Amino acid sequence: MRKTRQILDMNAFAPGDAAQTPEVSRRLGNLGAASVLFYRDPIEMVRAEGAWMEARDGRRYLDFYNNVPSVGHSHPAVVAAVSDQIGRLNTNTRYVVQVVDDYIDALKAILPEALANVVMTCSGSEANDLALRVARAVSGARGVIVSETAYHGNTDLVTQVSPSAWKQGSGPDWLERVPPPSAGEDFEASVCRAAAALQRRGHGVAALLVDSIFSSDGVFADPPGVLDAAVAAVRRAGGLFIADEVQPGFGRTGSAFWGFARHGAEPDIVTMGKPMGNGFPMAAMAARPDHLAAFCRDVGYFNTFGGNPVAAAAGLAVLRVIRDDGLQQNAARMGARLASGLHRLAATSLRIGDTRGAGLFLGVDVVDPDGVPDPDTTSRIINGLRDEGVLIGAAGKYGATLKVRPPLCLSADEVDLFLAAFGRVIAG
Numbered sequence: 475m476r477k478t479r480q481i482l483d484m485n486a487f488a489p490g491d492a493a494q495t496p497e498v499s500r501r502l503g504n505l506g507a508a509s510v511l512f513y514r515d516p517i518e519m520v521r522a523e524g525a526w527m528e529a530r531d532g533r534r535y536l537d538f539y540n541n542v543p544s545v546g547h548s549h550p551a552v553v554a555a556v557s558d559q560i561g562r563l564n565t566n567t568r569y570v571v572q573v574v575d576d577y578i579d580a581l582k583a584i585l586p587e588a589l590a591n592v593v594m595t596c597s598g599s600e601a602n603d604l605a606l607r608v609a610r611a612v613s614g615a616r617g618v619i620v621s622e623t624a625y626h627g628n629t630d631l632v633t634q635v636s637p638s639a640w641k642q643g644s645g646p647d648w649l650e651r652v653p654p655p656s657a658g659e660d661f662e663a664s665v666c667r668a669a670a671a672l673q674r675r676g677h678g679v680a681a682l683l684v685d686s687i688f689s690s691d692g693v694f695a696d697p698p699g700v701l702d703a704a705v706a707a708v709r710r711a712g713g714l715f716i717a718d719e720v721q722p723g724f725g726r727t728g729s730a731f732w733g734f735a736r737h738g739a740e741p742d743i744v745t746m747g748k749p750m751g752n753g754f755p756m757a758a759m760a761a762r763p764d765h766l767a768a769f770c771r772d773v774g775y776f777n778t779f780g781g782n783p784v785a786a787a788a789g790l791a792v793l794r795v796i797r798d799d800g801l802q803q804n805a806a807r808m809g810a811r812l813a814s815g816l817h818r819l820a821a822t823s824l825r826i827g828d829t830r831g832a833g834l835f836l837g838v839d840v841v842d843p844d845g846v847p848d849p850d851t852t853s854r855i856i857n858g859l860r861d862e863g864v865l866i867g868a869a870g871k872y873g874a875t876l877k878v879r880p881p882l883c884l885s886a887d888e889v890d891l892f893l894a895a896f897g898r899v900i901a902g
């Protein structure tokens with residue numbers, strides 16, 4: 475039987491992997507068992523700009539992994555906005571500070587109109603934690619449906635709905651897992667079965683929580699519209715649809731600003747994070763006012779750092795850069811160039827299975843000659859690309875899908891550079 479892989483285990487350094495440098499030893503000593511470093515031979519980074527990161531030894535790496543600095547590492551507009559705001563005022567949301575409401579107004583202008591309340595948090599995990607609590611308060615039910623290899627964050631509650639983070643066990647009784655909408659899977663039928671199972675066990679259905687590009691499941695973007703019928707089924711069962719936009723949001727999929735919008739689905743709650751501040755830690759949950767009020771009847775919510783003015787300034791700069799630099803359109807154009815190059819390479823290699831995705835978020839299955847998912851070759855490709863000066867990661871149930879996720883400011887030359895390096899590595 476093939477071994478399933480835990481998300482933090484993919485391409486991770488393990489003590490004993492390589493001759494340990496003093497810097498790596500210091501890191502392990504400081505972070506202990508919770509330490510996670512990339513690569514068998516970890517890289518010490520010192521600076522980054524655009525799509526490029528630079529290591530202490532002066533080597534430059536093309537960043538095809540990191541979707542946090544989505545408008546480009548150290549983008550000057552974000553740096554200026556953050557520096558300016560932190561030099562003037564940084565405080566919490568118990569004061570009226572206009573940049574915070576300017577940001578929320580700008581965000582609401584691109585969200586479904588019904589989601590008129592936004593709660594700012596510091597991480598995607600906090601946003602999903604709150605979203606689940608709101609869904610439970612509104613529905614009066616406890617049951618949650620997620621995808622098979624989902625990752626939604628690191629709080630106690632959210633870890634329980636993040637199977638890809640579990641090292642052992644099978645999750646709580648109030649959780650049902652469904653396969654992502656891949657070939658041959660009827661997503662609606664799976665969600666209906668999951669809802670019925672939760673009802674049979676007396677939990678009811680509080681929410682369907684999905685990352686609308688199913689990134690940790692291995693990147694499943696198609697067919698557009700596949701979420702609709704499943705969402706309708708969850709609503710019939712009394713639950714809410716929570717769209718986790720931490721990965722696909724902010725223009726990455728090219729054809730839409732949000733992953734759920736690509737599917738034409740209307741979420742009851744949207745959560746977001748990662749690219750929102752281009753590296754400045756910020757996240758949010760957007761919900762209907764009556765839903766948020768239902769939650770706040772029992773308990774209040776305050777987040778000391780959530781919604782601080784510096785985060786708002788960073789977020790506003792990110793939205794402006796995406797609009798002014800046409801980054802969503804660039805994601806569509808460069809994504810198409812990247813996808814066609816990958817398809818060309820796949821036609822020449824038995825080791826490349828399915829290639830799929832949307833915009834600048836692609837998944838490339840790595841298989842053995844019999845077409846079986848091949849995590850060892852995936853790891854060889856990841857390390858080979860690192861030797862070529864390209865950073866890339868893995869996802870999927872078996873850790874055998876390459877996650878191709880460069881910044882949205884990517885140029886055609888950078889796409890071609892990646893394809894050339896990838897071609898050499900898979901031929902090697």
Ligand SMILES: Cc1ncc(COP(=O)(O)O)c(C=O)c1O
Binds near residue numbers: 748
């Ligand atoms: C889909 C998804 N949701 C939520 C999270 C959690 O976000 P954070 O790490 O900011 O808490 C992640 C992080 O990887 C994610 O990929």
